[in-house]
């Protein structure tokens with residue numbers, strides 16, 4: 001995997017989590033230092049940090065911040081023993097896990113870290129030791145995410161022609177969206193590393209422009225040929241340029257393979273089927289939610305009116321018109337040619353292939 005020539009999406013600095021502020025890209029490379037749970041929830045809600053795996057990694061460090069805050073609060077209200085620690089800790093963990101609803105990596109990371117902490121608490125271990133264990137757990141989640149990205153890249157590259165490939169993608173499923181090199185974009189980095197000449201069409205991804213602002217920034221940094229198109233150009237570009245593949249990321253994948261991803265993904269999958277282009281979803285196992293039988297049960301975040309009616313402060317929609325702003329849609333498994341995971345390339349029927357891969 002090539003070393004990516006841009007700053008880390010998130011970095012733990014012992015007492016604070018430093019986030020590359022994605023709301024400011026590509027105009028500015030600015031950082032936000034987060035030292036408590038409220039600030040992290042705000043950063044997740046505002047998409048300072050975004051993309052399912054990156055939110056999961058950030059939340060893992062957030063659970064450590066929650067433990068530290070719980071200790072301070074509990075110490076403040078009586079004696080040297082932090083009596084209300086578990087109660088405060090749980091409340092903060094819930095706030096964190098609820099900060100965005102669709103990407104399952106968020107709750108997955110919070111629950112994994114919370115379970116570590118509560119098991120130690122139940123065994124009567126001191127708070128210092130619990131905090132040390134939480135730091136180790138968060139770093140493990142971050143490290144695992146890096147490794148999963150690289151494995152996804154390697155597996156996914158095998159789906160592309162070796163010499164030259166044209167790929168279409170939506171939103172940003174790259175290094176900016178993970179703790180490592182990305183999911184959909186990791187496939188491109190792996191293909192580039194083995195010498196494939198790539199041409200990428202990046203949908204701008206209305207309304208928050210993750211494709212135009214983030215994917216184009218990231219791929220240009222990596223020296224990959226990238227062309228931004230408006231979302232409504234995808235059909236004609238697909239017909240004219242016949243991409244070898246569409247590759248996207250995921251926020252949550254149900255047990256049957258139905259996949260929630262950025263709004264517009266579903267339309268792209270229909271277009272891909274119509275034009276005979278394979279549609280691939282790249283995601284780590286932390287994005288699968290096997291408790292959900294199908295995509296109809298995936299909660300879809302609805303975001304603020306102003307993202308559509310008043311982007312960058314300019315009034316685009318009259319105040320007396322309604323606005324609907326779902327941030328994600330669900331692509332039926334039947335439209336997905338393969339799911340690219342760190343465990344390998346999964347093919348339909350997904351209920352069987354997912355269950356087998358994830359239990360291995």
Ligand code: MRU
Pocket residue numbers: 047050051052053103170171172173174177178182183184210248249250251261262263327
């Ligand atoms: O609202 P966002 O920017 O967090 O949405 C992100 C996406 O939809 C990504 O495609 C998904 O999280 C996968 S990131 C590897």
